[in-house]
Amino acid sequence: MRPISHLADRDDAIAYAAFHTFVSPAMRAAARxxxxxxxxxxxACLAPTGDGWCAECEETVDDLLMESSAKLRRALGGEMPKTRAGQPVREMVLVCEHLTSADARNEDAATWAMKLRRAEGGDEPWLRAAWAQLVHYPLLHLEERTRRADAVRRGASARPDRDLRQAAWAAPLRGDPAALELLIVLVFRVRRRVPDPFHVPDDLRERHRLTRTEASRRLGTALVALRAANPGFFAANIGEPVTGHAAKPPVDPQDSITTVVEQARARATLTRLLTARADEPMRRAARRRSYRHLIAAICALGTGRRAAPVAMAVRELGVTPTQAARMVRRLAILVAAAGLEWTDQAVEAEPVGAGAL
Incomplete structure (x- = not known):
């Protein structure tokens, strides 16, 4: 048995081992x-092998446990957190009083750990206080904090909305307030990994009195302007390569599109994706048809019709939902750069032609 009183032990190693036993199950359950x-x-978050979570999530929980433990150690050492009125936080006082009580020496940390997971509505005042101070408050806004930290780690902006509204390089983007807001919403939808980030929400569109077609057109124009103004910001916050599965796609848009995309290059890339040869292998022809269907679905969304390109990519190309979302995202960028009307007409054209791969 590891007594709950060990959390107040002077030896940091003994104290943290007891803290981990007591708090970790509740912390992991709440952070999942x-x-x-x-x-x-x-x-679900799964480790590559065995039980547990992916390395990033395990690291996040470990850091949260260390921070929560340090907070408790400071309180036990006399640095009690204070309220805005300058009074000691009553919940932390209750926790420290119990951990240093005589009863705590005979209480099993593992037994209390199971109760801590359900302590939010429990009967033990000190246990409810422990849940609030050691689990609940450390996890406040965890989802958004994690998204922001991950974005910064991969080179994206911590506050993309602020950059787009205030940065000098973004001045050309602020000429159209509606397009700027569409762009900001898109960045956050990409960050939140919504299935169709390029779909303009109806409430946003109606607030600016835009039709679906006009909203898509303005968003496409804003994307092209963003690439030209700051290719690095675009690549880190929006742009991702098309990821394939099994057979290699006939043309990878990432190979044909540069950070400063011109309309002609985007159209050339889409033309190569859509134009087939009569004698090309069956497997390649089937994949090209799937690309045609995907691009048609993206155009349908852009003109206000119902479509589900991500689900279509999963079904027709055999990729995972994450891969499908990235593929659709990249194709949508191409469509926006090439022009929605032009792309829609290209999709409707005869699929078999003289174009070479």
């Missing part, structure tokens, strides 16, 4: 859903 939403689009 926010981390899934932030990093895995709501799906």
């Amino acid at each position: 859903v926010p981390l899934r939403r932030a990093r895995h689009a709501g799906r």
